[in-house]
Amino acid sequence: MPTRMRSNRGAALITVMLVIAIVSVIAVNLGSSLQRQVSRSANLYQAEQSYWMWLSAEAVLAEVLQLELEQSDGIVHAEQNWATRQGPFPVAGGQIAARVRDLRSCFNLNSLVPGGEQELQGERRRQQFRQLLMANELDSYQAQQLTDALIDWLDEDTRLSENGAEDPDYESLSHPYQAANSAMLDISELRQVRGYSAAIIAQIKPQVCVIPGNNELKLNINTIDPEHAALLVALSNGAIDISTAQQVLAGRPQDGYDDREQALNEGPLAGIKDQEGNSLDELVVSSEYFQLLAFIQWGEVETRARSVINVTPERANVIYRAMGE
Numbered sequence: 074m075p076t077r078m079r080s081n082r083g084a085a086l087i088t089v090m091l092v093i094a095i096v097s098v099i100a101v102n103l104g105s106s107l108q109r110q111v112s113r114s115a116n117l118y119q120a121e122q123s124y125w126m127w128l129s130a131e132a133v134l135a136e137v138l139q140l141e142l143e144q145s146d147g148i149v150h151a152e153q154n155w156a157t158r159q160g161p162f163p164v165a166g167g168q169i170a171a172r173v174r175d176l177r178s179c180f181n182l183n184s185l186v187p188g189g190e191q192e193l194q195g196e197r198r199r200q201q202f203r204q205l206l207m208a209n210e211l212d213s214y215q216a217q218q219l220t221d222a223l224i225d226w227l228d229e230d231t232r233l234s235e236n237g238a239e240d241p242d243y244e245s246l247s248h249p250y251q252a253a254n255s256a257m258l259d260i261s262e263l264r265q266v267r268g269y270s271a272a273i274i275a276q277i278k279p280q281v282c283v284i285p286g287n288n289e290l291k292l293n294i295n296t297i298d299p300e301h302a303a304l305l306v307a308l309s310n311g312a313i314d315i316s317t318a319q320q321v322l323a324g325r326p327q328d329g330y331d332d333r334e335q336a337l338n339e340g341p342l343a344g345i346k347d348q349e350g351n352s353l354d355e356l357v358v359s360s361e362y363f364q365l366l367a368f369i370q371w372g373e374v375e376t377r378a379r380s381v382i383n384v385t386p387e388r389a390n391v392i393y394r395a396m397g398e
Contacts, residue, residue: 123369123376126169130367131380134173135389138363142384149175149360150295150329167371176362176381177293179282180205180304182263183256184290185220186227198290199224201307208303208315209277215268222267226252238267257283259395280304284362285381285393291357294336295329297322308353309345317341330358361385 134155141153151157161170185202187194199220206216218236225237231254233239240251243265253262260283263269280301297304302318313321321341330336333356337343345353361384369376381393 120374120376122166123371123374126164126167126369126371127367127376127378127380130169130171130369131365131382131391134171134363134365135382135384135391138382138384139386139389143386147359147386148295148329148331149177149293149358152328155363156296161368167369169370170368172366172368174282174364174366175293175296175360176282176284176364177291177357177360178296178298178304179280179301180292180307181284181287181290182223182260182281183227183283183288185224186256187288194290197310200310201290204309204311205280205303205307206277208306209280211273219268219273223263223269226254226266227256229254242267256286256288258285258393259283261397282364287362290355291360292355293357293360294321294333295325295358296360299323308355312345313341333358 137155141155142149145153155173156175159171159173161168180202185195185198187198202223203213203216203220206219207213211219221234221237225234225239231239231252238252243250243252250265253265257263260278260281262283263274263281264271279298280303292304292308299319299322302315302322305318305321306313306315324340325336330339336356336358337345337353342353363382363384365380365382367376367378367380369378376396378394378396380391380395383390383392
């Protein structure tokens with residue numbers, strides 16, 4: 074065979090091999106791209122299903138709350154179904170569990186700046202929150218700093234409290250920002266306030282909460298967790314100690330008190346007033362704000378979500394939603 078013909082055949086063979094290699098690379102890339110698209114579509118589908126399960130959980134909880142509050146004449150206690158039946162509940166394709174929290178069983182941080190007709194309550198709220206911090210083993214100076222810093226974050230003005238923090242304190246940080254100067258929507262905002270480290274937040278978080286659009290402080294004696302007796306110490310502004318507060322919570326009727334007068338006139342709370350001689354006006358036996366913590370597993374997707382529901386005899390409205398715990 075002539076040398077030139079052999080050379081041409083060799084070149085053709087190399088060309089064919091290059092084409093095969095290129096086609097193989099393209100095929101692999103197309104296959105990987107298709108696999109990613111299929112996986113992405115599956116994840117989107119599972120995420121969408123989780124979202125609708127979350128909304129379904131809200132609807133079920135709202136119906137349960139309205140029914141139970143109607144049957145109990147508005148009295149809320151920790152033995153009702155909303156508090157005791159939390160799952161997990163199996164559903165087609167996954168499962169859902171829920172934890173419901175009465176937002177009248179914790180200290181509403183927005184109440185530190187009452188505003189409007191409640192403005193005179195401001196100093197009382199400051200003292201109560203300082204007592205709560207000190208009941209959680211923070212010293213009085215640190216409690217004062219944390220209280221003032223949080224009030225400066227919440228109030229509408231830019232005047233600096235004695236131990237507080239305003240815009241200059243935050244603008245001087247390596248990643249600067251400004252004080253919100255407005256009420257909170259979510260407890261996660263607390264991490265932005267000067268002095269509130271992750272350790273301090275973890276310590277007080279079970280006892281504090283945020284009710285969007287609400288600046289009242291009311292504590293439901295029937296739903297306060299026995300481990301959160303510090304809330305009663307705070308409510309009384311230190312008039313009762315932690316031991317007495319624990320006795321109060323341990324001595325509650327199983328189905329809760331029928332009214333606040335019964336709670337105030339029976340047991341260790343009888344005759345208790347705070348250091349200014351005020352009765353425990355914030356103590357109640359009812360609630361209208363509840364937080365749903367939903368844990369949803371659908372396929373390979375796990376979702377955590379939370380909602381705040383405002384319940385009235387007429388309707389139940391979701392006033393806040395957020396992903397995560």
